[in-house]
Amino acid sequence: MPLLENGQIVQDGWTLVQDDQPLPDGDILLPLSRLSEGLGCNGNGRLGVVLKPDEQVDALKEALPRLALVSLHFPIFRDGRAFTQARSLREHLHFTGDVRVTGHFLPDQYEFLLRCGVSQLVLPDQSDLAVWHKAHERITIAYQPSVLTERAEGFAFRRFLSP
């Protein structure tokens, strides 16, 4: 499935590892339950973790400096827990790696995802990138702080969003 990053479709070099699979070489994305195993194996690639909607971001606190990716999931687009997980990763834990989202979300949520600190989106096959670009460019003003460094506009908490 296409991976959207910085407005472009990019190659996804990560291997998603299932619960019972042996750890492969390369950049591997592990379930939280296998994190310590991943940290101990000294593989040749980078390490990422999949966090389920009901798993706590704080569980990654110790490991975070060694992680390059945290992948969050939308079981359905109405379930907004990943927004909070993403923002907590950025704002509380100062995570600077990639935050990825998978599952069911809409172009209409793109700007919210970016503003909560998501950097990679796994889109459905045959997604029309123009729709996502349009969603990003549509609204140029926001009324509250976000984890991004946005240019303040005028007064209050207003910001310019840069497409």
Next chain:
Amino acid sequence: MPHSSQPPADVGRYAYDTVDRTFLKQRVEQFRDQVQRRISGALSEDEFKPLRLMNGLYLQLHAYMLRVAIPYGIVSAAQMRTLALIARRYDRDYGHFTTRQNIQFNWIRLEDTPDILNILADAEMHAIQTSGNCIRNVTSDQFAGAARDEVLDPRVHAEILRQWSTLHPEFTFLPRKFKIAISGSAQDRVAARFHDIGLLARKGDNGRAVFEVYVGGGLGRTPIIGVKLRDDLPEEDLIAYLEAVLRVYNAYGRRDNIYKARIKILVQALGLGAFRDQVNAEFMAMDRSRYRLQPQVVAAIRARFATPVFAADAAASSAQLATQTKADPAFAAWVGTNTHPHQQDGYCSVTISCKPSGGIPGDVTSAQMDLLADLAEQYSFGELRITHLQNVVFGHVRKDQLFALWQVLTAHGLGTANVGMITDIIACPGLDYCALANARSIPIAQKLSQRFSNAALQHEIGALRLNISGCINACGHHHAGHIGILGVDKRGEEAFQITLGGNSGEDASIGQIIGSAMSEDETVDAIARIVDTYLVQRKPGERFIETCRRLGAAPFKDAAYATA
């Protein structure tokens, strides 16, 4: 796109600048595109639904309903004319004021909605987040900036909350809707304890605002009185603290059952202590400097509110009113029920009842909206307020102009002297409009309004809050009524249960069901007998709710179910 520094034009409301207007126009175009994607099939109805809801568009029983936000209840005369225009052009010539200070149009076509939102945007209005599982329109005291008992005008902070919550990136897909009310008076006129968050503002030592924070209140299927979370939240932490509360809710609120998804259920499940600990942990961990509400931010928002310039000669104005009330008992009765003490001598606030005898609570025709706009310009600095009791308030009326205002209102069916009395009924739209309802709320409201229409009788009964909901979702706040009526489905027939003892003020209480459901006519008769019981049993000066609390439900229940 420079922001304009034009002086604010409207009294009582935040004046938009070019940035705010640009944002609204972008939002309209976004929705126009979403409607097109729905029509083309690119969006499924399931995907489109939350998007339209966050623009105030519901699908009701017979048509789409558009709920337009009236932030903290304030509209200008020009905005009211825009609402009249929409009612005339796109609806059936009327609108309905709601218990959350919004207005609903009941007969809207989906394809007209982008154009309607565009017209609203031109008038600096919108329907953003009047529905959906997000932070809803912030409500406030209908006498804000006017009430004599006010310690702090809450509208500046209400506007700050409106802006902050608008398209909030993290809190737009919450477990369930989230309602905030804010008051700046000792007397709670916003039902703060029946909101997801209720804020009571007061002045702190440094002259800046301090907030008492209530959380986890609400009506609906599980009525719960909110509990105090903070006693002394400083102004500068207002946004940070609300972010912390919302973040705990977004992370831990239930998503498996929509009837258990409100924050009240989470607060109950965790217990107040554990919930507070979670919020505090979040609050301490946040980068609070990012959210700090600086004095200059508050000042900049405040500067965009125009304030009225009071010019009446207080003594002469009051003297003239005294003469006029003495001369006309009907006018005196209206002044007695429909005015509220103002901070400024020589002025008062006027509540214009949208509950004429036998009328539909909260319904106003477009002609009445235009008239109210004209009168607001003539008598109240061009400013109107919609109340959560479904009436309209003129905030600042000269006492010596009350008589003239009353005469015009009376001539147009808006002069009913019943504010706070038994016919000042709150009712939800009910089964006449709503797909969720079990019973029609409007016909029983009209029958009760007629039954008690006699002015002398109402006056004799005194203060009594009567609230009607057409189903368990409680949009008519029946649990908060001294007398509440709940529509139920009884073996396929519409029927009504009666609750007693609810109240929404500082001494909030939840009305309790007194017995099995009755038909519409039986319910009207039962309520008449309940009121008779009160008139017989009350001690001198005792209000209905007080008698009810003193005696308990038993004598009223006996009366309700007594058959002749």
